[in-house]
Structures are given as C-alpha cells and as structure tokens.
Amino acid sequence: xxxxxxxGGGLVQAGGSLRLSCAASGRTFSTYTMGWFRQNPxxxxxxxxxxxxxxxxxxxxxxxxxxxxISSDNVENMVYLQMNSxxxxxxxxxxxxxxxLFGATSPRRYAYWGQGTQVTVSx
Numbered sequence: 001x002x003x004x005x006x007x008g009g010g011l012v013q014a015g016g017s018l019r020l021s022c023a024a025s026g027r028t029f030s031t032y033t034m035g036w037f038r039q040n041p042x043x044x045x046x047x048x049x050x051x052x053x054x055x056x057x058x059x060x061x062x063x064x065x066x067x068x069x070i071s072s073d074n075v076e077n078m079v080y081l082q083m084n085s086x087x088x089x090x091x092x093x094x095x096x097x098x099x100x101l102f103g104a105t106s107p108r109r110y111a112y113w114g115q116g117t118q119v120t121v122s123x
Contacts, residue, residue, distance in 0.1 A: 002026045002112040004096045009117030012086055016121075020081040022096030022114060028053075031098035034072060034079045035059075037107055038092035038119075045095070045107045049081060052102065059105055064090075083119070091121045 008020040020036065035050035049070040050059040058070055069082040079096060098112035 002028055002031055002098050004098060004112055004114035006094065006096045006114045006117040009094060009119045011120045011122065014086060014088055014121055014123050016086050017082070017084045018086065018119060020083065020094055020096075020117060020119075022079040022081075024077040024079065024096075024098065028077050028098070031100055031112065032102050033099045033104050035097045035099065035104065035110060036070060036079075036081045037095045037097055037110075038090075039095065039116075040092045046092075047105045047107065048094070050099075050103070050105055051079065057103060059103060086119075086121045088121045088123045091119055093118050 003025045005023045033050050036048040037045045039045040051070045051072050053074045055072050067085045071080045093116040095116045096114040097110035099110045101109050
C-alpha cells in the first residue's frame with residue numbers, strides 16, 4: 001500500500017501563488033507516476049499534472065500549463081505542485097495520487113489517493 005498526505009492548500013488572492021506538497025510513504029517503489037488532480041462539488045475529478053518518480057517526464061493539463069509546475073524528490077518521497085498566477089477557476093480540492101502506470105493522466109488509472117487539500121482563490 002501507498003499512503004499519500006497533501007498539505008499546503010489555503011486561501012489566496014487571484015494572481016497569487018501556492019505550493020502544494022504530497023508526502024508519500026509505504027510501497028512507493030510500486031508507483032511509477034505521481035499526479036495531482038482537482039475536484040469541485042458536483043464535478044468530475046480533473047487531471048492537473050503528473051510526473052514520473054525519476055522526474056524525467058512531466059504532463060500538464062492545458063488549463064494550467066505555463067502556470068503550474070510539478071516536481072518530485074524521490075529521496076524524500078515528496079511531490080510538489082507550484083501554482084502561480086492563480087485564477088478563481090483554479091479553486092478546488094486538490095488530490096495527490098499514485099499510479100503503477102507510466103504517464104497516466106486519467107483518474108481511473110490511479111490506485112492511490114490522498115485525502116485532498118482545499119485551494120480557494122478570491123477574485
């Protein structure tokens with residue numbers, strides 16, 4: 001099993017920045033890709049960004065590309081999401097997730113999930 005714990009969410013003004021962190025523990029070697037997803041009430045969980053544990057491959061949703069940066073520290077088993085130029089539409093609960101598949105961007109391909117952290121963006 002893999003345990004994931006997110007932190008770093010909060011309230012920020014539009015145009016501001018936040019950095020989300022995800023601490024992974026357990027059988028982390030069983031996951032190849034770590035991702036960030038977000039979800040609002042009544043909506044489907046949406047892919048935001050993903051990274052291979054080696055850091056060699058990154059993937060972004062078009063809505064966040066050039067504003068968000070995903071990174072990983074495979075020594076400390078941490079995954080980060082630096083979010084810049086935040087917009088009100090970025091507000092959501094953000095989830096960290098782990099997949100045994102390379103380059104996974106669909107939430108259905110992720111077996112491990114954190115509890116989520118709330119990001120609120122005021123206009």
